[in-house]
Amino acid sequence: MNTQNTEHRAQSTDNAGSALIITLLIVTILVALVVEFAYEVYIDTTSLSNWENAQKASLIAKSGQALSARYLAELKDRKYTDIGEFTMPVEKDLGPNTQLILRLEDENAKFNINSIIYAENGKTNDKALLSLQRLLEYLEMDTKLALSIADWIDPDSEPRLPDSEDNAKNSHLWNIEELRTVPGIEKSIFDKISPFITVFGDNLININTARLPVIMSLSGDITETLAEQIIAYRESSPFENRTYVQRVSGMESIGITINDRITEKSSSFRITSRATVNEITRIVESVTDTSNKIYFWREG
Numbered sequence: 001m002n003t004q005n006t007e008h009r010a011q012s013t014d015n016a017g018s019a020l021i022i023t024l025l026i027v028t029i030l031v032a033l034v035v036e037f038a039y040e041v042y043i044d045t046t047s048l049s050n051w052e053n054a055q056k057a058s059l060i061a062k063s064g065q066a067l068s069a070r071y072l073a074e075l076k077d078r079k080y081t082d083i084g085e086f087t088m089p090v091e092k093d094l095g096p097n098t099q100l101i102l103r104l105e106d107e108n109a110k111f112n113i114n115s116i117i118y119a120e121n122g123k124t125n126d127k128a129l130l131s132l133q134r135l136l137e138y139l140e141m142d143t144k145l146a147l148s149i150a151d152w153i154d155p156d157s158e159p160r161l162p163d164s165e166d167n168a169k170n171s172h173l174w175n176i177e178e179l180r181t182v183p184g185i186e187k188s189i190f191d192k193i194s195p196f197i198t199v200f201g202d203n204l205i206n207i208n209t210a211r212l213p214v215i216m217s218l219s220g221d222i223t224e225t226l227a228e229q230i231i232a233y234r235e236s237s238p239f240e241n242r243t244y245v246q247r248v249s250g251m252e253s254i255g256i257t258i259n260d261r262i263t264e265k266s267s268s269f270r271i272t273s274r275a276t277v278n279e280i281t282r283i284v285e286s287v288t289d290t291s292n293k294i295y296f297w298r299e300g
């Protein structure tokens, strides 16, 4: 990730950030009232303080989710989106020893690993499977892993490789962590590929936000140099329409071949809301779309 670029994007969302902070102030007051009320019910004073901190942190983290969702809803009316990821600490004005960090990640910037098997008929999507193989190749991994993953997901039990159907789920993945159960996906492999993959969204890759390996996975004709040129082009002028990628020198005809697999606008985002009150931290994660439909929710 280009650090400068991240900072630039974070700055461009300052207005949204200010709006979030103001709303958070109101939410914090409400949280304090709720916790004060619940506090009265408890008698055990030894664990009371931590319990109170945990309750506050949990409520603030959930509020962070709600506020981020509101921000996403505003993106729905935009012509295009170019927010790949940004982290926004909301340290001020939340009260003493209280911190909230919101992180948004574009799921449309990633390759949807479920797309290699059609949901409608369980057949293999050959184009998507090739993309996954190219992604693995670029990351210097065994491209055969793509076949193991395909067998893990597809409904039939005909192995593409010896043992690749053993204990297979034979169904689409609910989260990317499930990949760890596929034979051959060791932790080191998972850690390397996980930033570039998702199991959510509409299978379209946002050409404004996809990182280099994901752009290269779209076509065998997209070289590393060409992918770098796409990134350089969008930094000065984001693609307001997916077809504009054809304006990048060298992409005139390749752009047409990937037109049905890309978009200029993202719909799904991963929101991580991390609240800390007096050193007690609660994290709420979700994948939410710009219509505020929630696909995944985890509290910890």
Ligand SMILES: [Ca+2]
Pocket (backbone or CB within 6 Å): 150, 151, 152, 153, 154, 155, 156, 157, 158, 165, 168, 170
């Ligand atoms: Ca299978």
